[in-house]
Amino acid sequence: MEPNLTLLLVSGFLIACGVYLLLERSLTRILIGILLTSNGVNLLYPLIAGPARRPAFVNLVPADEVTDPLPQAMVLTAIVITLATTAFLLAMAYRAVQVNGDDGVQDDVEDAVIRRLAALDEASQSFDSGVGSGEPGEEEGGDFFDVEPGPLDEAPDDVLDDDEDDDADDGEPIGSEKAVRVSSDGRERAADVTTDIKEAQR
Amino acid sequence: MTWTWLLPMPILLALLGAGLSLIFGRRPIIQRAISVTALSLILVVAGALVYLADTQGPQVLWIAGWQPLGISLVADRLSSLLLLVSAVICLLVLLFSLGQDQEERLRETPISIYHPTFLALTAGVSNAFLTGDLFNLYVGFEMLLFASFVLLTLGGTGERIRAGTTYVVVSLVSSLLFLVGLAAVYAATGTVNMAQAGVRLAQLPPEVQQVIQYLLLTVFGIKAAVFPLSAWLPDSYPTAPAPVTAVFAGLLTKVGVYAMIRTQTVLFPENSMQRPMLVIGILTMVIGILGAIAQSEIKRMLSFTLVSHIGYMVFGIALDTAAGLSAAIFYTAHHIIVQTTLFLVAGLIERRGGSTSLNELGGLASASPVLGALFLIPALNLAGIPPMSGFLGKAGLLRAGIAEGNWLASVGVGAVLVTSLLTLFAMAKVWNRAFWQQMPLVENEDGKMVEAGQPLQPSMAVVAAVIVAVGLSLTVLAGPLYGFTDRAARDTRDGGYIAAVLPEGVH
Numbered sequence: 001m002e003p004n005l006t007l008l009l010v011s012g013f014l015i016a017c018g019v020y021l022l023l024e025r026s027l028t029r030i031l032i033g034i035l036l037t038s039n040g041v042n043l044l045y046p047l048i049a050g051p052a053r054r055p056a057f058v059n060l061v062p063a064d065e066v067t068d069p070l071p072q073a074m075v076l077t078a079i080v081i082t083l084a085t086t087a088f089l090l091a092m093a094y095r096a097v098q099v100n101g102d103d104g105v106q107d108d109v110e111d112a113v114i115r116r117l118a119a120l121d122e123a124s125q126s127f128d129s130g131v132g133s134g135e136p137g138e139e140e141g142g143d144f145f146d147v148e149p150g151p152l153d154e155a156p157d158d159v160l161d162d163d164e165d166d167d168a169d170d171g172e173p174i175g176s177e178k179a180v181r182v183s184s185d186g187r188e189r190a191a192d193v194t195t196d197i198k199e200a201q202r
Numbered sequence: 203m204t205w206t207w208l209l210p211m212p213i214l215l216a217l218l219g220a221g222l223s224l225i226f227g228r229r230p231i232i233q234r235a236i237s238v239t240a241l242s243l244i245l246v247v248a249g250a251l252v253y254l255a256d257t258q259g260p261q262v263l264w265i266a267g268w269q270p271l272g273i274s275l276v277a278d279r280l281s282s283l284l285l286l287v288s289a290v291i292c293l294l295v296l297l298f299s300l301g302q303d304q305e306e307r308l309r310e311t312p313i314s315i316y317h318p319t320f321l322a323l324t325a326g327v328s329n330a331f332l333t334g335d336l337f338n339l340y341v342g343f344e345m346l347l348f349a350s351f352v353l354l355t356l357g358g359t360g361e362r363i364r365a366g367t368t369y370v371v372v373s374l375v376s377s378l379l380f381l382v383g384l385a386a387v388y389a390a391t392g393t394v395n396m397a398q399a400g401v402r403l404a405q406l407p408p409e410v411q412q413v414i415q416y417l418l419l420t421v422f423g424i425k426a427a428v429f430p431l432s433a434w435l436p437d438s439y440p441t442a443p444a445p446v447t448a449v450f451a452g453l454l455t456k457v458g459v460y461a462m463i464r465t466q467t468v469l470f471p472e473n474s475m476q477r478p479m480l481v482i483g484i485l486t487m488v489i490g491i492l493g494a495i496a497q498s499e500i501k502r503m504l505s506f507t508l509v510s511h512i513g514y515m516v517f518g519i520a521l522d523t524a525a526g527l528s529a530a531i532f533y534t535a536h537h538i539i540v541q542t543t544l545f546l547v548a549g550l551i552e553r554r555g556g557s558t559s560l561n562e563l564g565g566l567a568s569a570s571p572v573l574g575a576l577f578l579i580p581a582l583n584l585a586g587i588p589p590m591s592g593f594l595g596k597a598g599l600l601r602a603g604i605a606e607g608n609w610l611a612s613v614g615v616g617a618v619l620v621t622s623l624l625t626l627f628a629m630a631k632v633w634n635r636a637f638w639q640q641m642p643l644v645e646n647e648d649g650k651m652v653e654a655g656q657p658l659q660p661s662m663a664v665v666a667a668v669i670v671a672v673g674l675s676l677t678v679l680a681g682p683l684y685g686f687t688d689r690a691a692r693d694t695r696d697g698g699y700i701a702a703v704l705p706e707g708v709h
Contacts, residue, residue, distance in 0.1 A: 022375065027367060034374055041381045048389040070271070071388060074337050078381055081344050085374060088351055092363060092370065099360040105371075106364045108437050114496055 007047045014040030027093040027103040034089065038082040045075035205254055206263040209275040209332060211247045212285060215240050216325035220318040227314035234300060237317045241293040241324065248286040255282040256686065260693070260702035262334070270398060270704065276334035278699055279690035280531060284460055285331045287535045291452045291542050292324045294669045298546055299445035301662035315352065323349035323449070330457045334703055336387060336394040339461060340380050343425065347373050350454060353446045354438065361441050369438035376424035383417035390414065397703035400468045408473070415470045422465060426458025428516055429486035432509045436493065439508075440501035440558075444549020447501060451508050452542035456534055459515045463527070466519055467694040479520030480610045486513030487621040494628045500548045500558040500636065503628055504541070507584065510621055511537050517614050518599050521606050527691035529598030532684060536583075536591040539673045543580040546666050550576065551636060553662075556644070556654030560632065565641030570658060574637050576666050581633065583673055585626035591676035596622055598684065 014036045021033030046052075049071040054061045056069035096103040219240030226232040254261050260278035264270075277285070299316070326346025333339050351373075355366035388394055390410055391402040403411055420431070427435040435455070439447050466474065490510025497503035515537070518530025548558055554570050555563040567574040579590075586592040596618060603615040643651035676683065693699060 022371070030371055034371075034378075037375075037378055041378050041385070044382065044385040048385050070394075071385075074384070074388075074394070077337070077341060081377075084348060088348070089370065092355065092366060095355075095358045096363050096367070099358070099363060105367045108364075108368075110440075110497075110499055110502060111437070114498070118496070 011040045011043040025104045031089045045071040209263040212244045212328035216321045220321035224318040245289040248289040251277045251282040255279050273338045274334035275332045281331045295445045295449045298665040301659045319349045319352045354442050365438040365441040372434040380421040397700040418465050422458045422461040436505040439505045448542045448545035452538045474522035483513045483516035484617040487617045491621045491624040498560045524691045526602035528687040531687040533595035536595045540583045543669045547577045554655045560635040563636035564639040567637035581629035586622040594680045
């Protein structure tokens with residue numbers, strides 16, 4: 001089988017553009033990236049079907065003049081799935097804008113907290129309290145962070161790099177002192193936001 | 203009498219149930235009845251398939267009779283066993299979530315979409331286990347992925363959208379890679395039927411084989427969350443509701459492991475890639491568990507132990523011996539159950555203690571001894587304390603590793619031991635901080651200091667107890683089960699699968 005060079009080049013170009021966009025932070029760009037990449041990948045299927053020949057109608061077209069129909073069936077399935085993907089990602093990007101005010105992909109707060117703990121090199125709370133004090137449970141999560149100004153203010157840039165969305169009400173920028181508590185009351189707050197939005201919709 | 207008509211039933215029943223429960227979205231009672239019935243029927247069918255596969259050999263059905271061009275469904279010992287375990291898990295998790303959505307219907311879980319999506323997820327998982335066709339495997343993956351996208355972002359809260367984004371994008375990228383791999387398989391062999399492709403791939407130049415093998419293993423590695431490709435998992439699983447995380451943790455990664463076993467045994471039996479696979483398995487075990495120790499949030503910690511224990515299965519597959527594969531299959535069955543249990547119990551902890559952060563928990567053992575037992579038993583099981591099934595699975599892996607005898611396998615044996623010890627350490631950390639110590643008090647609306655959380659919902663606790671008991675029963679059944687997995691491993695390695703799918707030598 002002679003591969004079709006044009007299809008291959010177009011496919012490669014689409015995938016390259018798509019991968020570039022996939023590395024962005026904005027969900028809308030990621031969506032376009034996924035679309036370009038999917039189309040690039042889908043183009044591989046006409047490629048593997050061999051040179052274009054006559055359509056596959058049983059008993060109307062002689063079998064040896066027909067293009068291989070199996071890749072066409074597969075790529076149709078893949079196209080339908082791409083469609084569903086697009087719909088879902090669009091809905092998710094819209095929802096992200098509703099909740100956060102922008103559709104940027106945010107860092108994992110819990111991850112940042114652990115990285116910061118590691119940077120501080122403090123002994124863990126269970127180590128401190130488990131041995132002698134006898135009243136261990138009264139130490140609340142992360143309260144020693146509140147005494148000092150957030151150590152994260154000097155944290156490496158990659159932790160802080162989505163600080164632009166300060167105005168967003170739910171997507172707490174990680175540099176703020178409150179961020180430590182997001183892990184605990186993030187859920188309730190998220191639930192509040194949901195109820196607020198539900199009420200607003202009514 | 204032939205029973206092959208049973209083969210599509212798990213998929214069809216689940217899809218039918220999904221459709222019906224969507225229609226009855228506004229009638230919760232009917233909806234629940236439908237999903238429980240569908241999942242119970244699937245459980246029965248899966249049990250029947252295990253019996254048939256064990257007594258009569260692999261069951262094969264060519265859909266619409268398009269042999270060998272169409273889609274084949276195959277239930278051999280391996281796929282029927284995993285199907286049975288996943289059916290048990292799906293049913294129990296659904297029963298668990300019935301208790302949850304009574305309480306949280308208004309607040310968190312839009313119930314009308316939960317049941318149909320859950321059933322669609324089951325259909326995807328069943329399809330992935332049963333199919334004998336690579337493209338149909340892709341479709342199965344997409345079905346379960348799309349259902350999981352919806353379940354993960356249920357309610358569309360900010361935190362879940364954030365977690366969902368990572369998950370969705372990574373999953374989509376892996377699906378695209380899978381499509382590239384499929385195109386390569388079809389271009390090289392002219393078929394996407396696994397048995398046929400296995401026969402034809404063997405005749406190709408080794409370089410072509412290797413490219414395809416790397417592509418497919420990368421894809422399944424992302425799905426299974428093996429080490430360099432695992433970063434998405436702890437980031438995205440913990441925010442979902444407990445039953446959702448539980449069923450994801452139990453099933454989705456294991457579908458990836460199952461696909462890896464099929465790739466290695468059916469498509470590329472000649473090239474085991476023992477060294478790279480062993481290295482990946484070892485790294486997954488050790489790095490995963492080191493991640494778990496650092497966590498102070500129970501669900502995240504469990505997500506990391508999930509990653510770590512995928513390493514055990516990869517280790518068993520990498521050994522490329524019948525004993526290693528058998529132990530890996532046993533371990534997969536064990537781990538599906540125990541990891542699901544732990545995530546469900548984490549959900550109970552969240553209810554009882556008002557949080558899953560170790561910093562805000564304490565004293566649960568005295569506040570609720572039942573919860574203590576429900577956590578302790580699967581936690582010890584996960585760490586591999588004898589005589590529980592975790593120990594038996596690890597013992598099988600250790601024996602297979604020692605029998606292999608080369609230095610890398612010995613390092614793997616060491617990693618297995620170290621990882622179990624560290625798993626025990628991580629579980630002990632949860633136990634110390636969440637179950638012992640004093641329960642912290644929080645301020646309520648009247649400004650008084652009270653204990654956080656609310657009492658356990660009895661039906662949820664009962665279901666959790668049942669699933670803990672299922673985990674323990676694996677110990678009792680370990681003898682027959684190991685016999686079964688031994689036969690399953692032999693099947694996959696001696697070409698029994700290919701012979702069953704292509705009986706007349708249709709190559």
